[in-house]
Amino acid sequence: MKYQKIPEATIRRLSRYSRCLEEMEENGEKVVSSAQLANKCIVNAAQVRKDLAYFGEFGIRGVGYYVRDLLNNIKKILGLNKEWRMALIGVGNLGSSLLSYFQLMTTQDYLKQNYKVVASFDIDPPKVIGRVSEKLGKPVEVFHINKIKEVVKERRIEIGLITTPPSEAQSVADLLVEAEVKGILNFAPAQIIVPEGFEVKDVFFTTILDNLAYLLSN
Amino acid sequence: MKYQKIPEATIRRLSRYSRCLEEMEENGEKVVSSAQLANKCIVNAAQVRKDLAYFGEFGIRGVGYYVRDLLNNIKKILGLNKEWRMALIGVGNLGSSLLSYFQLMTTQDYLKQNYKVVASFDIDPPKVIGRVSEKLGKPVEVFHINKIKEVVKERRIEIGLITTPPSEAQSVADLLVEAEVKGILNFAPAQIIVPEGFEVKDVFFTTILDNLAYLLSN
DNA sequence: GGATGTGAAGTCGTTCACAGCT
DNA sequence: AGCTGTGAACGACTTCACATCC
Numbered sequence: 001m002k003y004q005k006i007p008e009a010t011i012r013r014l015s016r017y018s019r020c021l022e023e024m025e026e027n028g029e030k031v032v033s034s035a036q037l038a039n040k041c042i043v044n045a046a047q048v049r050k051d052l053a054y055f056g057e058f059g060i061r062g063v064g065y066y067v068r069d070l071l072n073n074i075k076k077i078l079g080l081n082k083e084w085r086m087a088l089i090g091v092g093n094l095g096s097s098l099l100s101y102f103q104l105m106t107t108q109d110y111l112k113q114n115y116k117v118v119a120s121f122d123i124d125p126p127k128v129i130g131r132v133s134e135k136l137g138k139p140v141e142v143f144h145i146n147k148i149k150e151v152v153k154e155r156r157i158e159i160g161l162i163t164t165p166p167s168e169a170q171s172v173a174d175l176l177v178e179a180e181v182k183g184i185l186n187f188a189p190a191q192i193i194v195p196e197g198f199e200v201k202d203v204f205f206t207t208i209l210d211n212l213a214y215l216l217s218n
Numbered sequence: 219m220k221y222q223k224i225p226e227a228t229i230r231r232l233s234r235y236s237r238c239l240e241e242m243e244e245n246g247e248k249v250v251s252s253a254q255l256a257n258k259c260i261v262n263a264a265q266v267r268k269d270l271a272y273f274g275e276f277g278i279r280g281v282g283y284y285v286r287d288l289l290n291n292i293k294k295i296l297g298l299n300k301e302w303r304m305a306l307i308g309v310g311n312l313g314s315s316l317l318s319y320f321q322l323m324t325t326q327d328y329l330k331q332n333y334k335v336v337a338s339f340d341i342d343p344p345k346v347i348g349r350v351s352e353k354l355g356k357p358v359e360v361f362h363i364n365k366i367k368e369v370v371k372e373r374r375i376e377i378g379l380i381t382t383p384p385s386e387a388q389s390v391a392d393l394l395v396e397a398e399v400k401g402i403l404n405f406a407p408a409q410i411i412v413p414e415g416f417e418v419k420d421v422f423f424t425t426i427l428d429n430l431a432y433l434l435s436n
Numbered sequence: 437g438g439a440t441g442t443g444a445a446g447t448c449g450t451t452c453a454c455a456g457c458t
Numbered sequence: 459a460g461c462t463g464t465g466a467a468c469g470a471c472t473t474c475a476c477a478t479c480c
Contacts, residue, residue: 007449008429015428019407033461042409046451046464053463061457061462078428079435093322097315104311115427159430183430185423189237191260199433201426208419209333209403210233210296211226212377215417216400217297225471251439264442264473271441279440279479440479447472457462 010051014074016041017048021071033064080114087157087181088120089172090164091142094187095120098163099140118155121145145175152179159183166190173200228269232292234259235266239289251282298332305375305399306338307390308382309360312405313338316381317358336373339363363393370397377401384408391418 020040024032034052038045052058052070055077059065075081086102088095102117117140125142143151151157160176162169162184169188176184183199186192189207194200238258242250252270256263270276270288273295277283293299304320306313320335335358343360361369369375378394380387380402387406394402401417404410407425412418 005448009449011429011432012425014432015422015425016409018428020409035461040409042411044451045461046453047449049461049463050450057463059462062460063458064461077432079431080428084427084431094319097319101312101315114431115424158434159427182434185427185430191234191238191258193260199430201430203421203423203426204233205403205421206333207230207233208421209302209377210236210298211229212401212403212417212419213297213302213332214229214232214295216376223470227471253439262473263439264475265471267439267441268472275441277440280438281480282439438480440477442477443475445472445474448470450467450469452467453465455462455464458460 004054006054010054011078013041013043013047013051014078016043017051018071018074018078018080021067021074024067025071029067031064032067032070034059037065082114084115084159085155085157086115086117086159086161086185087148087152087155087176088117088140088161088163089122089145089148089176090162090168090188091120091122091125092163092165095122095163098161098187103140115159117161118157119143119151121148121151145172148175149179152176152181157181159185162186162188162192164188222272224272228272229296231259231261231265231269232296234261235269236289236292236296236298239285239292242285243289247285249282250285250288252277255283300332302333302377303336303373303375304333304377304379304403305366305370305373305394306335306358306379306381307340307363307366307394308380308386308406309338309340309343310381310383313340313381316379316405321358333377335379336375337361337369339366339369363390366393367397370394370399375399377403380404380406380410382406 017037020037034048035045038048056073058070058073088099091099099117099120102115105113105115120140120142121144122142123145125144158181160181162172164172166188169186169190170192173184173186173192173194177194177198184194186200186202189204192200235255238255252266253263256266274291276288276291306317309317317335317338320333323331323333338358338360339362340360341363343362376399378399380390382390384406387404387408388410391402391410391412395412395416402412404418404420407422410418
């Protein structure tokens with residue numbers, strides 16, 4: 001295999017393959033062919049092979065792929081063989097909802113455990129501390145936003161989750177960049193700009209709803 | 219303009235344009251060129267023009283687009299000129315979080331108002347009714363899942379939100395299809411299959427996190 | 437003059453089809 | 459014989475470049 005630029009769609013599918021493989025592993029399946037995996041993930045078999053071929057030769061001709069091996073390889077590729085420490089900024093309604101969701105992740109076993117929110121921030125921390133604490137498990141501390149730089153360093157936080165109103169998203173992103181997180185997951189429906197070298201991914205479910213609304217309006 | 223298949227990416231961008239145009243309208247801007255809009259949305263100017271050209275000729279050569287007109291046109295295209303009535307199935311942690319988020323939508327003005335959750339369902343309704351009711355505004359009723367067909371009809375529900383554990387996602391989808399909703403927004407990280415004519419969109423933020431993790435692992 | 441609308445070119449991703457291993 | 463790995467064909471989306479119109 002030669003080096004090539006890897007399509008983003010490939011990475012998204014890898015994530016899907018890993019979910020399917022986890023399920024297969026639980027069912028005690030040892031070997032899987034590209035056709036079977038493709039079938040389960042609703043993609044083309046050649047697509048599966050090509051996606052994997054970007055990263056190496058994981059299969060055995062005439063046989064298929066060993067489920068456990070392939071799963072481990074994909075997890076390594078995706079960077080899921082470590083714990084990602086995250087901070088959440090904006091503990092309003094959406095923020096506190098997500099906080100409790102991520103807390104649940106660490107207790108519920110059908111959810112991945114690779115991501116952990118280890119601190120949260122707001123302009124007005126006291127107003128929300130009660131609500132966040134009430135949930136099961138150790139509550140996530142809410143700091144004042146001006147503590148962000150030191151806490152990110154202290155707690156070795158690599159990812160920031162922006163859950164503020166859209167008007168604040170860019171300035172929060174600037175703070176996160178300054179605090180030297182490596183990536184941002186942006187839930188605020190606003191385009192944010194970060195310097196070269198930082199990564200931002202958007203989660204706008206209103207956009208997806210709009211998409212659905214469009215499809216249903218025909 | 220001739221008829222052509224419209225790329226899904228075009229629809230997603232339309233949603234983005236509409237957000238930008240809303241902002242511009244609030245700022246009192248009357249006219250916008252494709253270059254300005256493109257700049258604001260971080261896309262190519264030709265892309266903006268091509269996206270719009272799929273649906274008609276909305277601009278004036280030598281001038282640009284009237285902000286208000288274009289916004290109205292885009293909203294009409296996306297089907298945002300009506301209220302979408304939704305049901306949420308699975309009032310666990312994620313579900314109740316989303317419920318309160320959508321409830322907030324109807325009170326907070328920086329969030330769109332086109333989507334409204336008018337009923338929710340669970341296998342064990344009583345366990346959660348308190349938690350959902352506590353939030354501001356009129357609480358969303360929680361019904362037993364076996365009431366789904368009649369409630370969907372009564373309340374004219376068109377979209378179902380699946381927020382159950384992944385293991386239940388497919389059977390819930392089957393129920394929604396039987397109850398004759400038109401589309402599904404699936405938050406449960408599992409591939410679901412629906413008959414021809416139904417639309418499903420997935421919102422897996424673990425997938426997006428995995429994507430981010432991959433980018434940060436290089 | 438200036439910005440749109442659009443065919444044509446270019447780029448990127450997917451699918452095919454088969455050579456190459458086991 | 460069977461399934462992977464991969465060059466080549468295909469298709470889809472994006473960008474360019476310019477004719478068109480205000």
